[in-house]
Amino acid sequence: xxxxxxxxxxxxxxxxxxxxxxxxxxxxxxxxxxxxxxxxxxxxxxxxxxxxxxxxxxxxxxxxxxxxxxxxxxxxxxxxx
Numbered sequence: 428x429x430x431x432x433x434x435x436x437x438x439x440x441x442x443x444x445x446x447x448x449x450x451x452x453x454x455x456x457x458x459x460x461x462x463x464x465x466x467x468x469x470x471x472x473x474x475x476x477x478x479x480x481x482x483x484x485x486x487x488x489x490x491x492x493x494x495x496x497x498x499x500x501x502x503x504x505x506x507x508x
Contacts, residue, residue, distance in 0.1 A: 428490050430456065433481065440480025455492040461503045473497040 430448040433456060437446045444462030451457050460477045468476065474495045484490040498506075 428484060436480045457494050459496045461498045461500060463499060465497050466499045
């Protein structure tokens with residue numbers, strides 16, 4: 428899968444979220460997702476919610492390695508970058 432294909436799946440499945448997908452090594456992707464939908468969720472629940480749109484691609488083997496960086500808009504703004 429390409430970064431654009433992954434981003435399209437995520438944007439379709441995550442309402443009101445900003446999504447960035449980077450290929451950090453061949454076949455290994457890092458997803459950065461920013462959205463109010465993640466407020467109040469544990470890190471595990473955030474990853475489950477963010478990964479849900481990619482479930483079929485992972486199960487059928489099209490996608491293998493994904494890591495997640497997930498923020499609320501307030502957390503993203505407060506990163507100090």
